[in-house]
Amino acid sequence: MTEPTSLRLGDWGVIRAQGADAASFLHSQLTQDFALLDRDHARLAGFCTAKGRLLATMVGWKQGDDEILLALPAETLAATLKRLSMFVLRAKCKLSDASAEFAVYGLLGAPAAPAWSLARDGHAVQVALPDAGRALRVQPADAPAPAGAAMTAQDWAFAEARAGIAWVRGATVEAFVPQMINFEVIGGVNFKKGCYPGQEIVARSQYRGTLKRRLQVFETDGTAAVGQEIFSSADPDQPAGVVAGCGTRDGRTAIAAEIKLAALEGGSLHLGSVSGAPLQPQALPYEIPPQE
Missing domain, CATH: 2.40.30 (Elongation Factor Tu (Ef-tu); domain 3)
Known part of the structure; x- marks a missing residue:
């Protein structure tokens, strides 16, 4: 079996949310359901302003019983961490930048799996993306690179664009409500969960046909x-x-x-x-x- 080609995504980072209230806190702030997150799946999620505009997009998963990791483009990480931290208040949740501890890889030619399903490999996780054969792999920073040939950053970016997937970057912060980048179609919004910043605007865009x-x-x-x-x-x-x-x-x-x-x-x-x-x-x- 041919090994996937891989690229270390040096322009991605990782936020750690740790504590008894980590899942419930993220559930209250992001567009996806983190309260029911299990260890076999990841969540695509967005962080919005009160006007429903996306400040950041990310993939989150349970790293431990009281620990959730969020992988996202590094250019939005610092501002996201700062703004999320403002809302922690009395919640038992500590947020930190864990980017130095992990390496994020993009994989092409990975085994097909349902979108946002998660496979564990020791201390590494591999998240299947919606388009078959693409995945994100997050592993300890000092672990060897995944087996297989390397690809270029442009190879990865081309595949992402052709897959109809876009992440909020520095140049597009607050440019979109989730539906403008088809975020709800690819699994980034849960319309049955409770409130989060911008939830009313996002729901109105969905149900009033105003998009x-x-x-x-x-x-x-x-x-x-x-x-x-x-x-x-x-x-x-x-x-x-x-x-x-x-x-x-x-x-x-x-x-x-x-x-x-x-x-x-x-x-x-x-x-x-x-x-x-x-x-x-x-x-x-x-x-x-x-x-x-």
């Missing part, structure tokens, strides 16, 4: 960057969307972009301006449910 923007996948010959604006030839005076994730492979750039749904109905889409590189729409690897 006018969604994440879509494109390819282009141009060079893209997270946070770069996208313009439509049908309405060139204002941005039609923003790049939420991108990567280049074999001369082609894959882009996961948050786009006005109306901009998909006519005209062409371009990077940076209407004279920029044209974008070719690609099929999402998952289905977007119709708005009620």
